Amino acid sequence: MTAHDSPVVAGSLFAERLSRGIRDRGLPLQRIKAKLQEDGLAVSVATLSYWSSGRSRPTRRTSRPIVQKLEEVLQLEPGYLVDAMPGADRMAALERIAPEELIRVAFDELGIARNPTWETLAGHQIVKVGSDRAEKGVENRDLSRATVTGQQKWALVLADCAGPIVCEETTACRLARQVDLTPDITIFEFMLDRPLEQGESVLTTQRLSYHGNGDPLFRQRYAVTENMDRLVLEVLFEDELPRKFYRTFAEDGSEEEQIVSRPVYSGLDCLQVVIDKPAPGVHGITWEW
Template identity: 30%
Template sequence: MHRATERPADLDHLLAHGPFPAALRAAIAARGLSLDRIRHRLARRGLSVSVPTLSLWQSGRRRPERAESLRVLAGLEQVLELPAGSLGILLGPPRPRGRAPVRGRAGQLVTVSQHDQAEIDALGGLSAVRARVVLRATGAGLDRWPVRWHFEPGVAPKIFADRNCRVGIVEHDLDHDRLTAELVLDSPPAPGESVVVEYRATFPAHPVARGYVRIFDRPVRDYLLEARFAELPAQCVRVHAEDAGRELVPDSGGTVHVAEADVVGRIGIRWEP
């Protein structure tokens, strides 16, 4: 005979009052299932979610918001033997997505030039990118600049500040495989003045990549991308609206590069390992 599972009193309290992350953690603990086991049971229901995403949900660093994620949440309630909608009701209204442009009372930080140095390992995987950026202030009190990355699923980069800044808030959007890191400037430049910022992104795992692309939504006066290969690939080509597909020849140090003035949109390098 089937016997209903009795939930702990603290779980009932959290399901009634929240917050969502604590209720989710308590429900998972009550069922005694690992996150990988939960992922597997959801997959059997035709619902796809990664273990890192489940971990971020229960830590409170991310929460389900997209339609697909909410379908996963409904399946999660079934797997955890919870009443339908008991977790979803704790989410409240959706939070705003993305970040506003870096503006002060009257102005913004504008990218004047940027130099990226990408390191590619012997398997063709992107292991690190070092960036040197010159920013100019068009207003006073501007001390924050967002760095955005799109990454391979499950391989989010780690961001480190190297010069004239520190890493502030870091947001992971695993639903979109996207990361936004806020760089906080050591000293805001005066209006009309510039500051040089250096940071790097490292990757804990190196999936075999096919290219590196930087996207500029506003024109940048000078952009230089260097890609240094531990093992030279079969072919490297330029990625850009102009001269797209043009083959790039490595120098004696195993490095290829693209340089562009007044660049906007996508620009980068694609390679075949």
């Protein structure tokens, strides 16, 4: 069974049909985006490009009206694209699988290494919150060191996504592929510009943005699975700061979250936590509006 034929990773029929429709119609993606916006349907050029190349798929509930409008814009038969979308029955079945198991199976089918042969020395995650209190994007900066020669790829998993998400920019690496497992879980696989030598270190950056109207965000989470020297969590607010905020931590393998007594730094437009030698588990900042 190939990744494209598997029950977890959907096939490329939608990408094939969309790319053919765009090619036959001869419209640039910017023009297609503008026509969608005329009907109040927000989608980025990057998302359209990813859909047509198969790097991501329209799995979210909000994607269906966009795909239906694409059929009209590209002068395709009604249902030509919609019928190739990941089916509702498939998505419902996937959502009944525990997220951890779903991600594990997807990693196996996609051939993604769950434990890259390098160590993360430091991590800095920046979450951006808009004036509507919804998440607008996230930026990850990681300082890593190779423990063997040849390491080049790794994966980033985002859960509870606030709408369609796109990789906008990277430094010292590039996006190899994006897989939207469910409406709430997306896997990004990144590749360094070249393989690392043993003992060599590299600082990488990935900037991701959300396209859509998400619910108000009230927390930031970062999972630590290995020894790190330092972890920095930061939240940037476009408008006002929340009225209350605190640190949280859940031990590795535990779902019980504890409030950490150490304070959260608050600036004019940001919250920050700097953690030296973070313990394995899920570290976070929670706030109340």
